[in-house]
Amino acid sequence: MIANYDTELMILILFVMICPSLSSYCEDWDPEDYPCFVLKLSQNAMEEFCELYEMETEVPKNQFYDMLRKWAEKYSVQAETNRFIAEEMDYDEKYFKVLMERLRAIIGSTEVKKVLEQALKLQKCMYLTPTDIQDIIDTLVKNLPIDKQNEATLLWNLLCPTNTYSKCYSHF
Numbered sequence: 001m002i003a004n005y006d007t008e009l010m011i012l013i014l015f016v017m018i019c020p021s022l023s024s025y026c027e028d029w030d031p032e033d034y035p036c037f038v039l040k041l042s043q044n045a046m047e048e049f050c051e052l053y054e055m056e057t058e059v060p061k062n063q064f065y066d067m068l069r070k071w072a073e074k075y076s077v078q079a080e081t082n083r084f085i086a087e088e089m090d091y092d093e094k095y096f097k098v099l100m101e102r103l104r105a106i107i108g109s110t111e112v113k114k115v116l117e118q119a120l121k122l123q124k125c126m127y128l129t130p131t132d133i134q135d136i137i138d139t140l141v142k143n144l145p146i147d148k149q150n151e152a153t154l155l156w157n158l159l160c161p162t163n164t165y166s167k168c169y170s171h172f
Contacts, residue, residue, distance in 0.1 A: 025050035037080035045075045062126040096124055098164045108155045112148050115140050116155060 025047055031039060038049050048071055056064055065085050072081030099120055103113060119137045122128070128136075141152050 025054055035080070035084045037077055037084070041075055041077065045071075048074075057130045060125075060127050060129055092124065095164050096120055099159050099161060102159045103155075106155055106158055108151060109148065112144065112151045112155055115144060115148075115152055116159075119156075 026049075029050060034046070034049070038046055041049075052064070052067055052071055055067070059067070068081055068085060069078070072078045100117070103116055103120070106113075118140055122133045122136055125133060141149055144152060
């Protein structure tokens, strides 16, 4: 009887040790999250693609794009990947322009608007990690007086940074 428990316990321990290695980098992704060309690739290629995106916040954008290009070379999808990267960069540029236009149109103190403009420009930086960029932005805001920090938060939210595809009517 005790031998059965020992065996079951060993199996349970083995399962707990192996289980994390069975998880997929792509398990939280929906098919519409992928660029179309990735869905046509092998499961292994998709896993590597998802794994790269797991590292996206840990490396500068230019390095991330270089990693994507190496991945693309491995799976012979260089042209598609280069188009995808170009689309991403185009989106980032449009995002910046839309938010800069909104920032110029919004009423707020010059001091806060300058900090928000710096924050937007930092987000375009290809040579800093997203984490480093966020740390710099946090420092810029923390260096403002409390009332200006509150204004910065309010103005940022009024820019509707998560909705650049349509007008932000109610906020201007």
